[in-house]
Amino acid sequence: MALAQVRCPDCNGLNVVKYGKQPNGEQRYSCQDPRCERTIFLLNYRAQPLAPSMRTQIIELALDGADATEISQSLKLSESDVLTIFQQLSRFSAPPVGVRPRKNQPAKVAAG
């Protein structure tokens, strides 16, 4: 019988231990991998966090100007998953859900 295994959202490693709880009762975890920069994290609602590579793809598509619907179709994710990543990535200045990322950044890499 297998318990749900907790993977670190950064290194995707299984070297993870429980690390107390948030004030709201959410379980915290600590990654024990010495190479991993993310030492403490939460699972949120997700049993299996998105792989870092998937996050990277979401970021790249978003920087290309794709919206959440286009990204979810492209990566075969649910749109809510994509929006969740958007929110996690933009916690410093969270845009309203569903708002298309602004394309006001200068392109550093030529397309093609």
Ligand SMILES: [Zn+2]
């Ligand atoms: Zn880790």
